[in-house]
Amino acid sequence: MVEQWNHNSHVVGSSPTFAKSGSFWWFNNCVFIKSSFMEQKVRPLSPHLTVYKPQLTSVLSIFHRITGGFLGLFIVFNSILVHSSLFFVGSSHQYCFSFDFSCLFSTVILAVGYFVVFIASFHFTNGVRHLSWDFALGLEIKNLYTTGMMVLASVSLVVVVTILL
Protein backbone atom coordinates (compact mmCIF):
# COMPACT_ATOMS: atom_id res chain seq x y z
CA MET A 1 0.00 0.00 0.00
CA VAL A 2 2.80 2.36 0.95
CA GLU A 3 4.66 1.66 -2.27
CA GLN A 4 1.50 2.22 -4.29
CA TRP A 5 0.86 5.51 -2.48
CA ASN A 6 4.46 6.60 -3.07
CA HIS A 7 4.05 5.76 -6.73
CA ASN A 8 0.77 7.68 -7.12
CA SER A 9 1.53 10.59 -4.80
CA HIS A 10 2.21 13.00 -7.66
CA VAL A 11 -1.42 12.66 -8.79
CA VAL A 12 -2.82 14.72 -5.93
CA GLY A 13 0.38 16.60 -5.22
CA SER A 14 0.68 15.45 -1.62
CA SER A 15 3.50 14.16 0.48
CA PRO A 16 4.16 10.39 0.53
CA THR A 17 4.50 10.56 4.34
CA PHE A 18 0.70 10.66 4.47
CA ALA A 19 0.68 6.95 3.88
CA LYS A 20 2.15 6.40 7.35
CA SER A 21 -1.04 7.59 9.07
CA GLY A 22 -2.56 4.09 8.94
CA SER A 23 -6.34 3.85 9.11
CA PHE A 24 -6.82 7.56 8.26
CA TRP A 25 -5.33 7.05 4.80
CA TRP A 26 -8.64 7.33 2.91
CA PHE A 27 -9.76 10.33 4.97
CA ASN A 28 -6.51 12.22 4.32
CA ASN A 29 -6.56 11.21 0.68
CA CYS A 30 -10.11 12.57 0.26
CA VAL A 31 -9.17 15.83 2.04
CA PHE A 32 -6.23 16.29 -0.31
CA ILE A 33 -8.32 15.58 -3.42
CA LYS A 34 -10.96 18.03 -2.16
CA SER A 35 -8.39 20.75 -1.47
CA SER A 36 -6.85 20.28 -4.91
CA PHE A 37 -10.29 20.85 -6.52
CA MET A 38 -10.80 23.97 -4.38
CA GLU A 39 -7.43 25.31 -5.54
CA GLN A 40 -8.58 24.86 -9.14
CA LYS A 41 -11.61 27.08 -8.52
CA VAL A 42 -9.60 30.11 -7.38
CA ARG A 43 -7.07 30.04 -10.19
CA PRO A 44 -6.63 33.38 -12.03
CA LEU A 45 -8.84 34.25 -14.97
CA SER A 46 -7.49 34.27 -18.49
CA PRO A 47 -6.44 36.52 -20.20
CA HIS A 48 -4.65 38.73 -17.69
CA LEU A 49 -5.92 42.12 -18.81
CA THR A 50 -3.98 44.16 -16.27
CA VAL A 51 -0.57 42.50 -16.72
CA TYR A 52 0.38 43.53 -20.25
CA LYS A 53 0.80 47.00 -21.72
CA PRO A 54 -2.19 47.84 -23.97
CA GLN A 55 -1.40 47.52 -27.68
CA LEU A 56 -3.57 47.88 -30.75
CA THR A 57 -3.55 44.13 -31.38
CA SER A 58 -4.48 43.11 -27.84
CA VAL A 59 -7.02 45.92 -27.39
CA LEU A 60 -8.82 44.99 -30.61
CA SER A 61 -8.84 41.32 -29.62
CA ILE A 62 -10.24 42.10 -26.16
CA PHE A 63 -12.85 44.46 -27.62
CA HIS A 64 -13.83 41.72 -30.08
CA ARG A 65 -14.88 39.56 -27.11
CA ILE A 66 -16.53 42.47 -25.31
CA THR A 67 -18.55 43.48 -28.39
CA GLY A 68 -19.53 39.83 -28.88
CA GLY A 69 -20.82 39.78 -25.30
CA PHE A 70 -22.75 43.04 -25.88
CA LEU A 71 -24.29 41.67 -29.07
CA GLY A 72 -25.26 38.51 -27.20
CA LEU A 73 -26.94 40.60 -24.51
CA PHE A 74 -28.66 42.59 -27.26
CA ILE A 75 -30.04 39.35 -28.76
CA VAL A 76 -31.26 38.20 -25.34
CA PHE A 77 -32.88 41.57 -24.56
CA ASN A 78 -34.56 41.76 -27.97
CA SER A 79 -35.79 38.18 -27.74
CA ILE A 80 -37.43 39.03 -24.41
CA LEU A 81 -39.04 42.08 -26.04
CA VAL A 82 -40.29 40.03 -29.00
CA HIS A 83 -41.66 37.31 -26.74
CA SER A 84 -43.40 39.85 -24.50
CA SER A 85 -45.00 41.53 -27.53
CA LEU A 86 -46.08 38.11 -28.82
CA PHE A 87 -47.59 37.26 -25.44
CA PHE A 88 -49.65 40.49 -25.36
CA VAL A 89 -50.68 40.37 -28.98
CA GLY A 90 -54.36 40.84 -28.10
CA SER A 91 -53.82 43.94 -26.00
CA SER A 92 -54.00 47.37 -27.63
CA HIS A 93 -52.60 49.00 -24.46
CA GLN A 94 -49.27 47.33 -25.06
CA TYR A 95 -49.00 48.77 -28.57
CA CYS A 96 -50.04 52.21 -27.32
CA PHE A 97 -47.42 51.99 -24.60
CA SER A 98 -44.69 50.95 -27.05
CA PHE A 99 -45.70 53.78 -29.44
CA ASP A 100 -45.63 56.37 -26.65
CA PHE A 101 -42.37 54.97 -25.36
CA SER A 102 -40.72 55.16 -28.80
CA CYS A 103 -41.97 58.73 -29.28
CA LEU A 104 -40.83 59.85 -25.85
CA PHE A 105 -37.37 58.26 -25.97
CA SER A 106 -36.74 58.51 -29.72
CA THR A 107 -33.34 60.19 -29.23
CA VAL A 108 -32.22 57.55 -26.75
CA ILE A 109 -33.43 54.74 -29.04
CA LEU A 110 -31.57 56.34 -31.97
CA ALA A 111 -28.39 56.63 -29.90
CA VAL A 112 -28.68 52.98 -28.84
CA GLY A 113 -29.18 52.06 -32.50
CA TYR A 114 -26.00 53.90 -33.54
CA PHE A 115 -24.12 52.23 -30.69
CA VAL A 116 -25.34 48.81 -31.83
CA VAL A 117 -24.31 49.63 -35.41
CA PHE A 118 -20.85 50.58 -34.13
CA ILE A 119 -20.54 47.37 -32.11
CA ALA A 120 -21.90 45.10 -34.85
CA SER A 121 -19.70 46.64 -37.56
CA PHE A 122 -16.64 46.36 -35.33
CA HIS A 123 -17.40 42.73 -34.47
CA PHE A 124 -18.04 41.94 -38.15
CA THR A 125 -14.89 43.56 -39.57
CA ASN A 126 -12.64 42.34 -36.77
CA GLY A 127 -14.20 38.87 -37.15
CA VAL A 128 -13.19 38.86 -40.82
CA ARG A 129 -9.67 39.74 -39.64
CA HIS A 130 -9.73 36.81 -37.19
CA LEU A 131 -10.95 34.49 -39.95
CA SER A 132 -8.06 35.59 -42.16
CA TRP A 133 -5.70 34.65 -39.31
CA ASP A 134 -7.31 31.20 -39.18
CA PHE A 135 -6.33 30.80 -42.82
CA ALA A 136 -2.77 31.95 -41.89
CA LEU A 137 -3.11 35.22 -43.80
CA GLY A 138 -1.64 38.49 -42.56
CA LEU A 139 0.10 37.15 -39.47
CA GLU A 140 3.14 39.45 -39.74
CA ILE A 141 3.37 42.25 -37.16
CA LYS A 142 3.22 44.97 -39.82
CA ASN A 143 0.11 43.40 -41.36
CA LEU A 144 -1.52 43.04 -37.93
CA TYR A 145 -1.24 46.78 -37.31
CA THR A 146 -2.29 47.62 -40.87
CA THR A 147 -5.42 45.46 -40.71
CA GLY A 148 -6.18 46.80 -37.23
CA MET A 149 -6.12 50.37 -38.53
CA MET A 150 -8.25 49.25 -41.50
CA VAL A 151 -10.81 47.81 -39.07
CA LEU A 152 -10.97 51.08 -37.13
CA ALA A 153 -11.26 53.11 -40.34
CA SER A 154 -14.02 50.92 -41.77
CA VAL A 155 -15.98 51.01 -38.51
CA SER A 156 -15.73 54.81 -38.42
CA LEU A 157 -16.87 54.97 -42.04
CA VAL A 158 -19.86 52.69 -41.40
CA VAL A 159 -20.96 54.70 -38.35
CA VAL A 160 -20.61 58.05 -40.16
CA VAL A 161 -22.53 56.75 -43.20
CA THR A 162 -25.27 55.37 -40.94
CA ILE A 163 -25.61 58.69 -39.10
CA LEU A 164 -25.70 60.62 -42.38
CA LEU A 165 -28.37 58.29 -43.80
Place this chain on the structure above:
Amino acid sequence: MLGSLLKIFGRGFLHWFTQRTSACSLVVSVVVLSVSNDLFFGLGVFLLILVHFEAGVHTLVSDYMHDSRSKLFMNVSVDLLMISLAKTVFVLLICV
Protein backbone atom coordinates in the same frame (compact mmCIF):
# COMPACT_ATOMS: atom_id res chain seq x y z
CA MET B 1 -10.63 7.28 -38.14
CA LEU B 2 -14.18 8.04 -37.01
CA GLY B 3 -13.26 7.43 -33.36
CA SER B 4 -10.30 9.83 -33.49
CA LEU B 5 -12.50 12.39 -35.26
CA LEU B 6 -15.12 12.11 -32.51
CA LYS B 7 -12.38 12.49 -29.87
CA ILE B 8 -11.17 15.69 -31.54
CA PHE B 9 -14.74 17.06 -31.60
CA GLY B 10 -15.19 16.13 -27.95
CA ARG B 11 -12.14 18.14 -26.80
CA GLY B 12 -13.44 21.62 -27.53
CA PHE B 13 -12.86 21.46 -31.26
CA LEU B 14 -16.63 21.51 -31.88
CA HIS B 15 -16.99 25.04 -30.42
CA TRP B 16 -14.08 26.31 -32.50
CA PHE B 17 -15.35 24.61 -35.67
CA THR B 18 -18.96 25.79 -35.16
CA GLN B 19 -17.89 29.34 -34.47
CA ARG B 20 -15.61 29.59 -37.50
CA THR B 21 -18.05 27.86 -39.86
CA SER B 22 -20.97 30.02 -38.76
CA ALA B 23 -18.77 33.15 -39.01
CA CYS B 24 -17.74 32.29 -42.58
CA SER B 25 -21.37 31.57 -43.49
CA LEU B 26 -22.48 34.84 -41.87
CA VAL B 27 -19.95 36.91 -43.82
CA VAL B 28 -21.24 35.47 -47.10
CA SER B 29 -24.90 35.60 -46.00
CA VAL B 30 -24.79 39.24 -44.89
CA VAL B 31 -23.33 40.26 -48.25
CA VAL B 32 -26.00 38.23 -50.11
CA LEU B 33 -28.75 39.56 -47.82
CA SER B 34 -27.76 43.17 -48.48
CA VAL B 35 -28.29 42.48 -52.19
CA SER B 36 -31.31 40.14 -52.18
CA ASN B 37 -33.41 41.60 -49.30
CA ASP B 38 -35.43 38.39 -48.96
CA LEU B 39 -37.39 37.74 -45.74
CA PHE B 40 -36.94 33.94 -45.78
CA PHE B 41 -33.22 34.36 -46.32
CA GLY B 42 -33.17 36.93 -43.50
CA LEU B 43 -34.72 34.43 -41.11
CA GLY B 44 -32.12 31.86 -42.20
CA VAL B 45 -29.38 34.39 -41.48
CA PHE B 46 -30.92 34.96 -38.04
CA LEU B 47 -30.68 31.21 -37.40
CA LEU B 48 -27.00 31.39 -38.36
CA ILE B 49 -26.57 34.32 -35.96
CA LEU B 50 -28.14 32.20 -33.22
CA VAL B 51 -25.71 29.34 -33.88
CA HIS B 52 -22.78 31.79 -33.80
CA PHE B 53 -24.14 33.37 -30.60
CA GLU B 54 -24.46 29.99 -28.90
CA ALA B 55 -20.92 28.95 -29.84
CA GLY B 56 -19.56 32.31 -28.65
CA VAL B 57 -21.35 32.16 -25.30
CA HIS B 58 -20.18 28.59 -24.73
CA THR B 59 -16.61 29.73 -25.43
CA LEU B 60 -16.94 32.66 -23.00
CA VAL B 61 -18.41 30.37 -20.35
CA SER B 62 -15.58 27.85 -20.81
CA ASP B 63 -12.94 30.60 -20.61
CA TYR B 64 -14.21 32.76 -17.77
CA MET B 65 -16.41 30.59 -15.54
CA HIS B 66 -14.63 28.02 -13.40
CA ASP B 67 -17.38 26.89 -11.07
CA SER B 68 -18.92 23.74 -12.52
CA ARG B 69 -22.46 24.50 -11.29
CA SER B 70 -22.47 28.05 -12.70
CA LYS B 71 -21.03 26.72 -15.94
CA LEU B 72 -23.76 24.08 -16.19
CA PHE B 73 -26.45 26.65 -15.34
CA MET B 74 -25.21 29.09 -18.02
CA ASN B 75 -24.86 26.40 -20.68
CA VAL B 76 -28.35 25.02 -20.02
CA SER B 77 -29.84 28.56 -19.96
CA VAL B 78 -28.22 29.44 -23.29
CA ASP B 79 -29.39 26.17 -24.82
CA LEU B 80 -32.96 26.78 -23.61
CA LEU B 81 -32.87 30.32 -25.00
CA MET B 82 -31.57 28.97 -28.30
CA ILE B 83 -34.40 26.41 -28.48
CA SER B 84 -36.96 29.10 -27.72
CA LEU B 85 -35.57 31.53 -30.31
CA ALA B 86 -35.23 28.81 -32.95
CA LYS B 87 -38.85 27.82 -32.31
CA THR B 88 -39.91 31.45 -32.80
CA VAL B 89 -37.95 31.69 -36.05
CA PHE B 90 -39.51 28.47 -37.39
CA VAL B 91 -43.01 29.69 -36.41
CA LEU B 92 -42.32 32.93 -38.28
CA LEU B 93 -41.05 30.92 -41.27
CA ILE B 94 -44.32 28.93 -41.31
CA CYS B 95 -46.52 32.01 -40.79
CA VAL B 96 -44.77 34.10 -43.43
